[in-house]
Amino acid sequence: MIATLEGFTQQMVPVNGIKINAVTGGSGPPILLLHGWPETWWEWHHVMPLLAEHFSVVAMDLRGAGFSDCPLDGYDKATMARDAHEVMVALGHERYVVCGHDIGGMVALPQAAIYREAVTHLAVLDVPLPGWTGWETTTARLWHFSFHMNRDLPERLIHG
Numbered sequence: 001m002i003a004t005l006e007g008f009t010q011q012m013v014p015v016n017g018i019k020i021n022a023v024t025g026g027s028g029p030p031i032l033l034l035h036g037w038p039e040t041w042w043e044w045h046h047v048m049p050l051l052a053e054h055f056s057v058v059a060m061d062l063r064g065a066g067f068s069d070c071p072l073d074g075y076d077k078a079t080m081a082r083d084a085h086e087v088m089v090a091l092g093h094e095r096y097v098v099c100g101h102d103i104g105g106m107v108a109l110p111q112a113a114i115y116r117e118a119v120t121h122l123a124v125l126d127v128p129l130p131g132w133t134g135w136e137t138t139t140a141r142l143w144h145f146s147f148h149m150n151r152d153l154p155e156r157l158i159h160g
Contacts, residue, residue, distance in 0.1 A: 003042050007052060012067070013060075015086035016079070021067035022060040022087050026052025029120075030093035032084060033059040036102025036126070037148075040066035043101065055097075060087055062107065072151075081111035085118060099123040 004010070008025035023041050031051060035043040041059035051057045061068040063083055064075060074080070084107060088096050098119050100108030105124035112119040128138040148154055 003045070005045050005048060007049065008057070010067075013087050013090050015090055016074075016083045018063060018069035018071055018074075018083070020060055020063065020069070020083055020087050022058055022091065023048075024056070024058050024091065025049075026055050026057045028055045030056040030058060030088065030091075030096040032088055032093075032096055032098045033057065034062065034084060034098065034100035034104025034107050035059070035065070036104055038065075039102075042066075056093070058088065058091060058093070058096075060084065062104065077106050077110050078114065080107045081114055084108075084111055085115045088118070094118060095120050097121040097123075099125070100127075101125040102127045105129070 005023065005025070008023050010021065010023045012019040013022050021041065025048065033041070033044045033048070035041055040061045044059045048057050048059060062080055064070045074083075084098070088094075095118055098108045098111055098121075100106070100111075100123070102125070105127035106129065108122060108124055109129055112122040128134060
Protein backbone atom coordinates (compact mmCIF):
# COMPACT_ATOMS: atom_id res chain seq x y z
CA MET A 1 0.00 0.00 0.00
CA ILE A 2 1.27 3.45 -0.88
CA ALA A 3 0.33 5.95 1.80
CA THR A 4 -1.10 9.23 0.52
CA LEU A 5 -1.84 12.47 2.29
CA GLU A 6 -4.61 14.79 1.13
CA GLY A 7 -3.23 18.03 -0.33
CA PHE A 8 0.22 16.55 -0.96
CA THR A 9 1.85 15.05 -4.03
CA GLN A 10 4.49 12.36 -4.24
CA GLN A 11 7.28 12.26 -6.81
CA MET A 12 10.61 10.58 -7.48
CA VAL A 13 13.34 13.21 -7.74
CA PRO A 14 16.57 12.24 -9.55
CA VAL A 15 19.54 13.53 -7.52
CA ASN A 16 23.13 12.51 -6.80
CA GLY A 17 22.89 9.48 -9.13
CA ILE A 18 19.76 8.00 -7.49
CA LYS A 19 16.02 8.70 -7.17
CA ILE A 20 14.63 10.09 -3.91
CA ASN A 21 10.95 9.90 -2.98
CA ALA A 22 9.64 13.35 -2.01
CA VAL A 23 6.18 14.35 -0.80
CA THR A 24 5.29 18.04 -1.17
CA GLY A 25 2.45 20.37 -0.30
CA GLY A 26 1.53 23.76 1.09
CA SER A 27 2.87 27.21 0.29
CA GLY A 28 5.20 29.68 1.88
CA PRO A 29 8.84 29.43 2.93
CA PRO A 30 10.18 25.92 2.28
CA ILE A 31 10.79 23.41 5.08
CA LEU A 32 12.44 20.01 4.63
CA LEU A 33 11.52 17.17 6.99
CA LEU A 34 13.97 14.26 7.39
CA HIS A 35 12.68 11.11 9.08
CA GLY A 36 14.24 8.86 11.70
CA TRP A 37 14.96 5.13 11.69
CA PRO A 38 13.23 2.85 10.80
CA GLU A 39 10.68 5.29 9.47
CA THR A 40 9.88 7.09 6.22
CA TRP A 41 8.37 10.46 5.25
CA TRP A 42 5.11 9.12 6.73
CA GLU A 43 6.57 9.82 10.21
CA TRP A 44 5.58 13.45 9.62
CA HIS A 45 2.03 12.91 8.26
CA HIS A 46 0.28 14.37 11.33
CA VAL A 47 2.27 17.63 11.32
CA MET A 48 2.58 18.11 7.55
CA PRO A 49 -0.97 19.51 7.06
CA LEU A 50 -0.43 21.94 9.95
CA LEU A 51 2.92 23.07 8.56
CA ALA A 52 1.44 23.36 5.05
CA GLU A 53 -0.76 26.22 6.28
CA HIS A 54 2.39 28.36 6.54
CA PHE A 55 5.18 26.54 4.66
CA SER A 56 5.99 24.72 1.44
CA VAL A 57 6.55 21.31 3.03
CA VAL A 58 8.93 18.71 1.62
CA ALA A 59 9.16 15.34 3.39
CA MET A 60 11.46 12.82 1.76
CA ASP A 61 12.55 9.24 2.18
CA LEU A 62 16.29 9.09 2.84
CA ARG A 63 18.29 6.81 0.54
CA GLY A 64 17.66 3.20 1.50
CA ALA A 65 14.26 3.95 3.05
CA GLY A 66 10.69 3.92 1.78
CA PHE A 67 10.43 4.37 -1.97
CA SER A 68 13.86 5.99 -2.41
CA ASP A 69 16.58 4.02 -4.15
CA CYS A 70 18.76 1.67 -2.08
CA PRO A 71 22.26 1.89 -3.57
CA LEU A 72 25.06 -0.28 -2.19
CA ASP A 73 26.94 2.72 -0.82
CA GLY A 74 26.60 6.40 -0.03
CA TYR A 75 25.12 6.08 3.45
CA ASP A 76 27.60 8.46 5.03
CA LYS A 77 25.75 11.50 6.29
CA ALA A 78 27.52 14.00 3.99
CA THR A 79 26.33 12.07 0.91
CA MET A 80 22.82 11.83 2.32
CA ALA A 81 22.95 15.58 3.09
CA ARG A 82 23.83 16.15 -0.58
CA ASP A 83 20.81 14.03 -1.60
CA ALA A 84 18.54 16.16 0.59
CA HIS A 85 20.00 19.47 -0.61
CA GLU A 86 19.72 18.44 -4.26
CA VAL A 87 16.08 17.45 -3.71
CA MET A 88 15.35 20.94 -2.42
CA VAL A 89 17.18 22.59 -5.32
CA ALA A 90 15.44 20.32 -7.85
CA LEU A 91 12.11 21.40 -6.35
CA GLY A 92 13.07 25.06 -6.77
CA HIS A 93 14.05 25.84 -3.18
CA GLU A 94 17.43 27.58 -3.03
CA ARG A 95 17.04 28.50 0.68
CA TYR A 96 15.08 26.44 3.20
CA VAL A 97 14.57 25.28 6.78
CA VAL A 98 15.60 21.72 7.62
CA CYS A 99 14.26 19.60 10.48
CA GLY A 100 15.70 16.15 11.12
CA HIS A 101 14.65 13.50 13.60
CA ASP A 102 16.96 10.65 14.70
CA ILE A 103 19.01 9.57 11.64
CA GLY A 104 17.43 12.52 9.83
CA GLY A 105 19.06 14.74 12.44
CA MET A 106 22.40 13.13 11.66
CA VAL A 107 21.81 14.16 8.03
CA ALA A 108 20.44 17.63 8.82
CA LEU A 109 23.49 18.70 10.84
CA PRO A 110 26.07 18.19 8.05
CA GLN A 111 23.55 19.52 5.56
CA ALA A 112 23.44 22.81 7.48
CA ALA A 113 27.24 22.85 7.76
CA ILE A 114 27.96 22.02 4.11
CA TYR A 115 25.16 24.11 2.58
CA ARG A 116 25.35 27.12 4.93
CA GLU A 117 24.03 29.55 2.33
CA ALA A 118 20.97 27.36 1.68
CA VAL A 119 19.91 26.25 5.18
CA THR A 120 18.29 29.20 6.97
CA HIS A 121 17.24 27.37 10.15
CA LEU A 122 18.05 23.96 11.61
CA ALA A 123 16.19 21.71 14.06
CA VAL A 124 17.70 18.41 15.19
CA LEU A 125 15.42 16.18 17.25
CA ASP A 126 16.06 13.18 19.48
CA VAL A 127 19.49 11.93 18.41
CA PRO A 128 23.07 11.71 19.70
CA LEU A 129 25.26 13.56 17.21
CA PRO A 130 28.47 12.04 15.79
CA GLY A 131 31.58 13.91 16.88
CA TRP A 132 29.96 15.43 19.96
CA THR A 133 30.72 14.49 23.56
CA GLY A 134 29.30 11.13 24.47
CA TRP A 135 28.71 9.86 20.90
CA GLU A 136 30.96 6.79 21.22
CA THR A 137 29.60 5.91 24.66
CA THR A 138 26.01 6.29 23.48
CA THR A 139 26.36 4.29 20.26
CA ALA A 140 28.31 1.48 21.96
CA ARG A 141 25.09 0.63 23.80
CA LEU A 142 22.94 0.62 20.65
CA TRP A 143 22.97 -2.89 19.17
CA HIS A 144 20.79 -1.98 16.19
CA PHE A 145 23.44 0.25 14.58
CA SER A 146 25.74 -2.72 13.94
CA PHE A 147 22.87 -5.09 13.18
CA HIS A 148 21.52 -2.91 10.37
CA MET A 149 24.98 -2.50 8.82
CA ASN A 150 24.80 -6.14 7.66
CA ARG A 151 23.70 -5.91 4.03
CA ASP A 152 20.29 -7.54 3.48
CA LEU A 153 20.32 -9.42 6.83
CA PRO A 154 17.51 -7.43 8.51
CA GLU A 155 15.41 -7.68 5.35
CA ARG A 156 15.92 -11.46 5.13
CA LEU A 157 14.93 -11.88 8.78
CA ILE A 158 11.67 -9.95 8.52
CA HIS A 159 10.65 -10.96 4.98
CA GLY A 160 7.06 -12.18 4.89
